[in-house]
Amino acid sequence: MKLVLFIAITLFTSYITQAQSVRKLRIDPANAHGGNVSDFFSNVEYIPLETTKESLFGDVGQLTITDSSFVIVDYDTHAVLFFTLTGKYLRKVKTTENEYAHVEYQKNGVGVKITVYNYQKQSSVSKYYSIMGKLMPGVEKIKDATEGGRILLEEDYFIQARGCYYNIDDKPKDSVYHLLEVYKSDSLYKSFLPYNQLTNPTLCGLFGGGINLNNSPENGSMYVATPLDFFLYKVNRDTIEKLYQFVFPLNRNLDKWIAETKDNKIIDSLRKDNRWRKESVISGISNIYMKKDILMFKIDATNYTWSSGSDAKYQYNFIYNIASGRLASLERMLPDSTNGYLPIMQGFRNAISGLTYEKGHFYSNVSSLSMFTVKDATKDRNPVYTPVLQEYYKKESRKSNPVIVKLKLKGDEETKKAF
């Protein structure tokens, strides 16, 4: 009898634990707090990037911060540029018109890996450079061009995002794909997040079938979120732990009948039509940073709006207080006298790529056009500029290179006070 009771209780509790879902984080972008930049960030530093004939570039497509340099990919001039952490130009790596570069910082001291993908030849070549931009021996030719970048989790262990994506007119296969893979050096170590392509046509066909791995590992672990169901996971080389689930308002989700369908024919016709691509639909979550009760993340959309403002649909980058359940958005934050009333982000660009986190700071960028336009518009507030900015305004013009913004989030307790 006691044994039966024991077994019954174990089964019962295990059933409950299995069925027990994680805590839901209810995020409503319409109800995001604003406030002053100085309420959330203890320090805002502007680092102008040196503008010379050789270093002039268009826009920050991808920003990577190494121990002593900024590595910037620019799609306008087809180049990867290296600047020191104070903005002085070092050198650049040029690619051709038909190529598109991707940078990975090999934190185990190897340097920076630049993978250049040629979409005409559909092949990639990876080369290694020092963090100051000098070419190092060792060239890799990668055959499968759809491979995403690998991110170093801890020494010798890399994490890579894979996808279950299949093309228009292709049929989904009845096989399991893992959205995350951990590699030890070059061999597969562990796989996480299995999804069967056939039973998940919406996620695999319509939503790109993968995780946006635009996050920074810290102390061997990283946070990721799955599209469509929006579970937040903490992953390290050995384990993956489901922490929370993001829940968005009904009008920000995909229509229920599309999200739940298992019929590939419906997915195929939607893909050709593009009717489902509304600006309001949230397709994924990226740039996730978490420390104690503070969670920072960015929502991904299938269609980004190019204007900015305080309306719900223009909010992309958020800070969430897990303890209180309150949400604040970077787009609603207003600059104040502590940062000279200057913007901290570039609307459209940071809606798509979010902020980059590296060693305790968040980085974004602002074009010189904005820097000079805002300076003119805020003259009568008598802003106080740092010596670096004063020099920048004297020497440069609105056609100069963009400016890097380095932000330090206030400590956990202080941030929670802000909202």
Place this chain on the structure above:
Amino acid sequence: MLNNNKALTSALLYLVNKFKPTKRMHIVNVLTAKRSRISVASFFFIWTAFLLLFFSQDVKGQTLRADSSDLYGSIKGIVYDSAYNFALNSSSIALYKTADSSLLNYTLPNNFGEFSLKPLPFNTNLQLVISHVGYKSLVKKITIENHNRDIDLGKIFLNRKDENDSTTTENEVIVTSVIPMRMNGDTLEFNADAFRMDKNATAEDLMRRLPGFTIWGDGEMTFNGKPISSLLVNGKAFIGGSADVAAQNISKDAVQKIQVYQQANEKNPLDSTMHANIKLKEDKQTGNFGKLSAGYGSRKAYALDGMMGWYGPKLQISAVAATNNVNKVSRDINQLIRQSSYKGTGASIDYQPDFRAAGVNKPIAGGVNFQYDYIKDPTYYKSKTLRGSYFLSRDNIFTDRNTTTNTLVGKDSFLLLENIATNRNIQTNQNLEAVYENRNDKMQFTLRANGFLNESDQRNESEQLQENSWLGVIGSSSSLSSSARLTKGFTVASSYRKNERRRKSFVRVSDAFNIDYNFSLRDVNGRSENKTDYISFINPAENRMFNRLFTKANSQSISNKITLEYPNLKKLIFGKMHLWDIGIAFNTEIGLDKNKTDDRVADFDAFSSKYVQNNYLTNNTHADIINIKPGLKFSKSFYKHLTNRYFKGWVFNLNVVSQYYQMEHKATQSVQNFNYSYHKFIPDFIISRFNNQYGAYDVNYNLNYNTSVQYPTVMQIAPLIDSTNIWFLPKGNADINPQYNRNLNFHFSYTSRKPKNPASVRLNIGYRNATDFFADSSYFDENGVRSSYVVNTSGYNSVNGSIDVRKSLQVKKHTYQFGLMTNASSGNIPQYITALLRTSRNFNGSGNINLVYSFKDLLSFRAEQGYNYSQNKQAATNNNTFISRVIHTMVSGSLQLPKNLTWSSNISYNRSSINSTKPVNFTIWNASLTYRFLKTNSGEIKFSALDLLKQNKSIINTGNAVSQTFGYQNTLQNYYMITFSYFPRKFGR
């Protein structure tokens, strides 16, 4: 103010009474006509007096400002969301006068949510309304007092509107006014109802009031300095084909909002095109407007005009009709629609009597136009429309000409031919057209069908006298001719473009192609009669008398043309190879033409008193032409793009085309049987450079080289000589080769892209030459009869250049536009006279400066000065230079006087001279006074005076180094007219 108007009107009436119409003068006396009584100087004095009168009045404008001495106060604040502590920078702030709820001032906050309104009146009860979508509006009662001029409301918090809460404002104050403007995503919207205007105001009057809009003197509209590329109504193009028809006819009451949006480039916020849309109120989706007018005046002058336009959600119809006997000619429906606008002021008036036209015309015209949109809300990428139109015009022109032609035939001998002729031409033209267009992301298809019918009836009577510099009068002729002709035509033009389907992987055989097919048929049935008497004073044996009848002068031509293009040829041949990304396309044009003529000619035989067939001129011809142009097009472009800064690059296009041309000509007259075929290489290329510096300027350079061939026709190879044409005998040249033309052109343009005060410069330089140029070779016999045939020569070339500069400036409510246009061309034209090569050198230059000024919608003024110089001389000698100079000055203006009165006037001065002869000059001054009446301003009475100075002359002045022609013809003379017009209008049900 009213007193001043009375003075004005009586001054005008006094002037008018001084010049009662006199009897019509015969052409011959024109040269000796008395000078008109007012000199040009005194005219300008009167004009300046009018201007002073206007500026001295206290113009009660329609601004929102009250008396200027009362404005010193201000209100400012910051708008915030009450719950979440962020700035509501898309809210709308409006200030109303509590007494009558009229809108005083309005604004949008900046990015920090801050707003400020000033200047504001003292001691007036005001209501501040702050609203935002999704929030309850806040209403605050404010009065600005002397001791508290600048009110700072600090942070103003708006509360969210709860779904279950039906209240719309914080404190239950009912706000009857509408928010004036708001940002709706990327679109700026202005709510028409927030602006109180005269009940007869039009959409254009509303747009003048909106901040950021400028309506320039020449009718162009800009928003924040950017030209508005298109003005749509409910998302669709409107009746009349131009923005002003919609803006000037649609009543402001029918407008719900005016939307302005940019088609932006997200990477470059400084670069975008501007569009405006008039969104109509829900209950005003249909409407009609029109104009009916009748005028009668001196010399039995009359003018009747009618226009009606009707629009609905999918269908638009317009109809026009016009008849007059004062040379007011219209050639298309849209022109008549534009001139019938409800509010038609402005410095340029295009539907005017044509005082330069030869002869006097009594035209009748009318037509119907419709447009049907299958898709209720079309977009640029998806639309389907059907358009149809019918237009009829009938001209009845009487011309009376008197000319003298002077021709140099030898070293010191010349011929003088005097010609006096009258001509009556009655022509009726009917045109029916239908166009169907369907466009979506897969393809574009257009089908255009057009049919026309033209009937013309001409009667001509003339007398000629030929003099020789040694012998005096050597011959004379007189002739009487008439002709009737019926021309029928039908054309079909169709074009189909298939877009490439998006595929996931590389597909070698692209399914994209373009095909155009054009068909046209033209059938002419004619007959004519000519009675000519020729008397030779030196050789009576040459006297002749003709009475020739063309019982048939028919022709028929059928033309077929197919153009086929396959744009992705490179992929097909070279597969995945990139070849430096040079695009290769295949293009071919195939034309097949058939031309027939059928002439039946008979001459009156005095002996048998019957018409006997003229076997030489009675002729059937049949020509078959094959024209095939296959070619390959190579293209390559480079570009550089820097976000927020510039977009520049190069485009190269090379067309390698060859032409196969074959003509087979058969005729009853065997001399006209011939055939030929040629194979020519006709390449062309274009190199262009573009440099768009965002927010600063846009520069383009273009170099274009092209070639073409002119093939000889039967008129050059073997013309038949019609002996009733006494003075001219065309001869054929069976050995003539085609003329090969080469053209090189350079173009430069600069457009400023700053937010205000646009400027632009355009420069063009061209060079042309020809191999085997068709030159005229003429011989003159002892009777002065000229024989001419065409020969191939080298030595033809010409250079031309032009510069066009424009600048616009806006200072508060004044707009200024300045334009400069100059043009020069120089050429060498070879010609043979009596077997000697005489190349004439031509030089032509012209320049034109104009200035357009406007002040709100009350005054517009345009001044223009032009100069035309033409020189022609023979290269061999330095004598015999023909120089012609024409100067013209034109000033026109339109002034809106209070109480619905508009005065407009234009005066043009013209002076022309040839060589050192006495210059001929004349001044034409037209003026009109218009008065609107009825409650809805739908009635109009207009008094106009045309050619007040009675100086109109129509001068013929042409020539080259060898021969000059000078003379006069009859033309429209001065008249006065009173016109009554009625504008029926209804918007909504």
